[in-house]
Amino acid sequence: MSENAFFLNGNEVTFTPGQTILEVAEANGVRIPTLCHLKGTTPTGACRICVVEVKGARSLMPSCATPAARGMDVKTESPRVIKARRMVLELLLASGNHNCAAPGGVADDDWTGFQLGVQNMDGTGDLCPVWGDCKLQELAFQYQVRGSRFTPNPGKYPTELKNPLIVRDFSRCILCGRCVQACNEVQVNRAISHGYRGYDSKIVAAEDKALIDSECVFCGECVQACPVGALVEKKSRYVWRPWKAKKIRTTCPYCGVGCQQWLHVQDGKIVKVTGVEDGAPNKGRLCVKGRFGYDFIYSEERLKTPLIRDEKGDFRPASWDEALNLVADKFKQIIAESGPDALAGVSCARSINEDSYQMQKLFRAVFKTNNIDHCART
Numbered sequence: 001m002s003e004n005a006f007f008l009n010g011n012e013v014t015f016t017p018g019q020t021i022l023e024v025a026e027a028n029g030v031r032i033p034t035l036c037h038l039k040g041t042t043p044t045g046a047c048r049i050c051v052v053e054v055k056g057a058r059s060l061m062p063s064c065a066t067p068a069a070r071g072m073d074v075k076t077e078s079p080r081v082i083k084a085r086r087m088v089l090e091l092l093l094a095s096g097n098h099n100c101a102a103p104g105g106v107a108d109d110d111w112t113g114f115q116l117g118v119q120n121m122d123g124t125g126d127l128c129p130v131w132g133d134c135k136l137q138e139l140a141f142q143y144q145v146r147g148s149r150f151t152p153n154p155g156k157y158p159t160e161l162k163n164p165l166i167v168r169d170f171s172r173c174i175l176c177g178r179c180v181q182a183c184n185e186v187q188v189n190r191a192i193s194h195g196y197r198g199y200d201s202k203i204v205a206a207e208d209k210a211l212i213d214s215e216c217v218f219c220g221e222c223v224q225a226c227p228v229g230a231l232v233e234k235k236s237r238y239v240w241r242p243w244k245a246k247k248i249r250t251t252c253p254y255c256g257v258g259c260q261q262w263l264h265v266q267d268g269k270i271v272k273v274t275g276v277e278d279g280a281p282n283k284g285r286l287c288v289k290g291r292f293g294y295d296f297i298y299s300e301e302r303l304k305t306p307l308i309r310d311e312k313g314d315f316r317p318a319s320w321d322e323a324l325n326l327v328a329d330k331f332k333q334i335i336a337e338s339g340p341d342a343l344a345g346v347s348c349a350r351s352i353n354e355d356s357y358q359m360q361k362l363f364r365a366v367f368k369t370n371n372i373d374h375c376a377r378t
């Protein structure tokens with residue numbers, strides 16, 4: 001065995017010093033389930049779903065926080081591991097209003113009552129807003145967890161509907177902490193943290209205020225990181241359904257950074273936007289405009305035709321030919337009367353590079369002036 005190697009499910013694998021068991025497993029195509037793990041941030045080992053059996057170790061080890069070491073003998077799906085994962089899933093399902101699978105302590109006869117209770121709490125008769133796009137639900141099905149010895153605890157905090165863009169449903173929060181890491185370590189906004197203890201535990205903003213009353217800038221990184229339905233985009237809640245929507249990759253139109261986005265399009269309309277996790281330059285991150293500012297394209301107030309101001313100062317609709325001819329005539333008139341430096345152009349930051357390039361060519365090569373700039377922000 002080479003110096004940096006160990007056995008993973010009976011196969012010898014190599015590692016780079018500092019890599020965790022989870023990272024080595026991923027690099028070797030071995031899937032270990034995770035809930036609290038957020039790539040690129042400090043591992044917390046909070047959820048215990050990624051535990052593995054390491055020969056000789058007294059307890060199961062969280063693979064996200066355990067460094068690989070020479071000669072280890074690691075089993076990722078042993079009966080002991082499966083039993084532990086099922087227990088974690090049972091406890092998590094019983095820890096809130098998880099009405100997509102039969103949760104802990106609900107007898108078959110009570111199931112409809114529980115379901116109705118959750119729907120009433122939600123103010124809707126619909127399925128959980130993230131049904132079909134939830135890591136907890138996915139794992140509950142994978143490990144066939146239905147029912148348990150634990151009485152479900154619907155939680156003590158009401159859903160926070162006050163924020164304009166994000167709904168916080170504490171009854172579905174599994175306290176994995178991914179939102180805290182996304183806010184503090186990925187976006188470095190430091191708006192939320194873990195608050196209270198035990199049964200009272202809660203993710204808090206400022207001194208337990210609504211996000212709108214805190215330092216939150218509504219970048220939505222926490223929503224993208226949340227593995228369950230505890231943080232949901234308000235505009236797409238109960239509208240977006242993963243089985244109805246298709247994903248289209250595009251570049252954010254708002255500024256020159258060029259963040260990569262997924263547009264979630266349903267019935268021909270964008271209903272939600274997420275960042276492309278492995279796409280440069282943003283690696284999944286978006287700002288408030290990129291993530292939530294997509295619906296202006298459906299505004300009734302959008303200009304659909306050029307407007308020309310008449311002698312009285314009122315706007316009247318015009319054709320593109322008429323508007324462009326008017327602008328060209330005015331440019332020619334100004335250059336003839338006062339020279340090219342009497343003109344100046346400001347290219348919009350929302351323009352694509354190619355349009356901005358053409359704009360400066362027009363000013364420099366055609367009008368013969370260097371009075372051309374680019375507005376930094378929109």
Ligand code: SF4
Nearest residue numbers: 098099100128134229
């Ligand atoms: S958050 Fe996930 S596990 Fe909970 S009810 Fe919704 S889909 Fe089910």
Ligand code: SF4
Nearest residue numbers: 183216217219220222
């Ligand atoms: S929206 Fe952004 S700033 Fe606000 S809590 Fe979430 S990650 Fe932090």
Ligand code: SF4
Nearest residue numbers: 173174176177179226
């Ligand atoms: S809100 Fe979501 S990401 Fe944050 S702790 Fe709860 S379940 Fe985890």
